[in-house]
Amino acid sequence: MATTTFTKKVPGVDTVEPAVTPPPQNATTFLKKPKLGGSKTRKKDIPEGLWTKCPSCEGMIYDKELDDNLKVCPKCSHHFPIGARERIHSLVDTCSFEEMDPLMESVDILKFTGAASYEGKLASAKKKFPMMKDAVVTGIGKLGNHRVALAVMDFSFLGGSLGSVVGEKLTRLIEAGTDRGLPVIIISTSGGARMYEGMFSLMQMAKTCGALAYHARQRLPYISVLVDPCFAGVMASYASVGDLIVAEPAARIGFAGARVIKDTTQSELPHGFQTTEFLIERGLIDALIPRLEMKTKLSHYLDFLLDGRKQSLAALG
Secondary structure, eight states: OOOOOOOOOOTTOOOOOOOSOOOOOOOOOOOOOTTTTTTTOOOOOOOSEEEEEEETTTOOOEEEHHTTTTTBBBOOOBOOOOHHHHHHHSSTTTTTEEESSSOOOHHHHHHOOOOSSSHHHHHHHHOOOOOOSSSEEEEEETTTTEEEEEEEOOTTGGGGBBBBHHHHHHHHHHHHHHHTTOOEEEEEEESBGGGGGHHHHHHHHHHHHHHHHHHTTTTOEEEEEEEEEOHHHHHHHHHGSSSEEOTTHHHHHHHHOOHHHHHTTOOOOOOTTBBHHHHHHHSSOOOOOOGHHEEEEEEHHHHHHHHHHHHHHHHHH
């Protein structure tokens, strides 16, 4: 039987008591436990430009689905803006479009001065849209069973404003259609005359309408298509003199803005008085055509109008 030994403690002298369990020679060191809340997790980078929010129904639309649907919301049929070349591709047969005057560009003939120079605005627009030289694309293409002289304006380029180049390209296209016996289709979207060109811009209103008058003498049809928005000098000239005037749903159409009209007339204006739906009820527009049906409807109208032209020419001998 083991006996217990006691050590006498001497006052003033520190005695070292032996450890009960001495640590081993190769002791293991433990790492500190990581704090779960302190670590920062890295979020996944989601690329931009994959989804678009519809301003009408506020639904999220996958961009590829929106492009395949010609920029029309599949949920509420809201019509998003679409570029000139995209619209041409949706209307004419593949590889049938022959562009006219693709290199024609505007110049600052008046040396316009202001908050920003005209030359600077043109350069900025061309840099942003490398495929565009101005606010309209013109050419000859096949739509359905007919070759047509087609012009499509693009609001993205300086608000689709009517300048010297736009007016000249439209006039040349109309004259080419008259010489070749082709119908003319102009798709208009614009904020009006180009203020940077002053009187030269206003002259395009008379020039384009004059060319259309000669085109009408040959009993050739002209279809004017209005898309959002279409205002001022464009609406007051060639856009409103078509044999048929059609428009996309909910397009804003007028000569001046609602605020200017209200301040001038000092009267309350009807709700939505500058929309396709309001104007079609009052006879300014002949038909409302959704974008997805535009090619079929235009082809049908051309069949009817050109057949009527053949019959009238035959009757005249």
